[in-house]
Amino acid sequence: MAGNRGTDGWDLDSDRVDEDMVVLRKRIQEIRITDESISEQSGWMEWEKEYYMTVYSSDVCELVGLLQRILMNTRPSLAIGTILLVLICVPTSLGLLLHHLMVVSGSVLSALHIS
Structure with a gap:
């Protein structure tokens, strides 16, 4: 193994990849693209x-x-707070939007006298 290492200690010519590496995900994606056409x-x-x-x-x-x-x-607390704020606000906004859509659709249906 030591004979294959470059000057910085890493084997740059190796085709082996770790499953967590971006290279492997990119190769898998390229294979899927060619397979699915x-x-x-x-x-x-x-x-x-x-x-x-x-x-x-x-x-x-x-x-x-x-x-x-x-x-x-950014500070870790600010990043975590921002992520939590987005995770709370998006579902709340979606729920509120759906509620208003249901109220409007109920009003439209009652105006058309369809129960």
Whole structure:
């Protein structure tokens, strides 16, 4: 093993990957893409297929990297508080929206005299 290591102590030429590594997930995704053939996806527009095949993965990685940089530069309590606030507000807002939709639909149905 020591003979295969580079100057920094890591084996840079190895094809072996750990299951937690991004490289493995990317390889699995590439295999799935070739197996499923994006062209068979009905309902996708041509620009969607092109975007998914070319830059989607890099855009997602950049977004996650940006989020990680922002969270790493903040105090832990602020990051945890922000995440908790979002986790509480989104379901509450959705529930309130559904409640209002039900009230409006009830009003519409009663106006049409349909019970």
